[in-house]
Amino acid sequence: xxxxxNHQESEIGKNLETVRARIRAxxxxxxxxxEDVTLIAVSKLKxxxxxxxxxxxxxxxxxxxxxxxxAAKMDRHDSSENPSSIRWHMIGHLQKNKVKYLMxxxxxxxxxxxxxxxxxxxxxxxxxxLTVRVLLEVNAAGEASKxxxxxxxxxxxxxxxxxxPHVKVLGLMTSAPPTEDPESxxxxxxxxxxxxxxxAAKGLIDTGDPEFRGPVLSMGMTGDFExxxxxxxxxxxxxxxxxxxxxxxxxxx
Ligand SMILES: *Cc1c(COP(=O)(O)O)cnc(C)c1O
Numbered sequence: 077x078x079x080x081x082n083h084q085e086s087e088i089g090k091n092l093e094t095v096r097a098r099i100r101a102x103x104x105x106x107x108x109x110x111e112d113v114t115l116i117a118v119s120k121l122k123x124x125x126x127x128x129x130x131x132x133x134x135x136x137x138x139x140x141x142x143x144x145x146x147a148a149k150m151d152r153h154d155s156s157e158n159p160s161s162i163r164w165h166m167i168g169h170l171q172k173n174k175v176k177y178l179m180x181x182x183x184x185x186x187x188x189x190x191x192x193x194x195x196x197x198x199x200x201x202x203x204x205x206l207t208v209r210v211l212l213e214v215n216a217a218g219e220a221s222k223x224x225x226x227x228x229x230x231x232x233x234x235x236x237x238x239x240x241p242h243v244k245v246l247g248l249m250t251s252a253p254p255t256e257d258p259e260s261x262x263x264x265x266x267x268x269x270x271x272x273x274x275x276a277a278k279g280l281i282d283t284g285d286p287e288f289r290g291p292v293l294s295m296g297m298t299g300d301f302e303x304x305x306x307x308x309x310x311x312x313x314x315x316x317x318x319x320x321x322x323x324x325x326x327x328x329x
Pocket of ligand 1: 120140297
């Protein structure tokens, strides 16, 4: 059976339906249009076959954390017969020497966490005459273990990065602390939204992009996406609730 024929019974398909229903319910509570929330299926450390299964169940946006793994999956997809359209999102920490592998391939880079990384993207994009869409990662909770701009440094960074001619800043991204209680992250999501609105009002976020209408707010994961949607997320990044738990050892299959 092809994924197209069995997707109604597939576990991933069922999980996607459940997640979509939960997003719709959160939108309803907040008086929002579910069309304004893009579901990004986070497929890191999961096999390419899982991506195909999710794609057959209607997922079009996929998030990956590791450049090599992402490139291998993109290559495999592009070389397949009649590849379906997929928008690939880079959501993990990005090293400067790997930027080149994403040029013209990643629809959106969520994880710009330094001005020097943005400058490297500028350099590689200019070489190829491309414009690269990015989000600025904000370390909303100030966790020592996390990358991202401090909230009070994001404005200055946005000023410098939005001036780069081949880099388009569409919004902000955050990963709130892992928690059993999503309510404890509500304040971080709210702050991110206020920050994004402020930067957009100052013209530092591009709100007229035809592909992803800004300001983009990429926030909310398996443990807290409903709260993020209630607080204005326009993209949620969900892995575990769709694909199941990842190998604790973090070994890519
Ligand atoms: C892994 C990851 C996710 C998805 O996490 P889940 O809890 O599995 O939904 C989202 N965003 C980032 C940046 C991640 O690294």
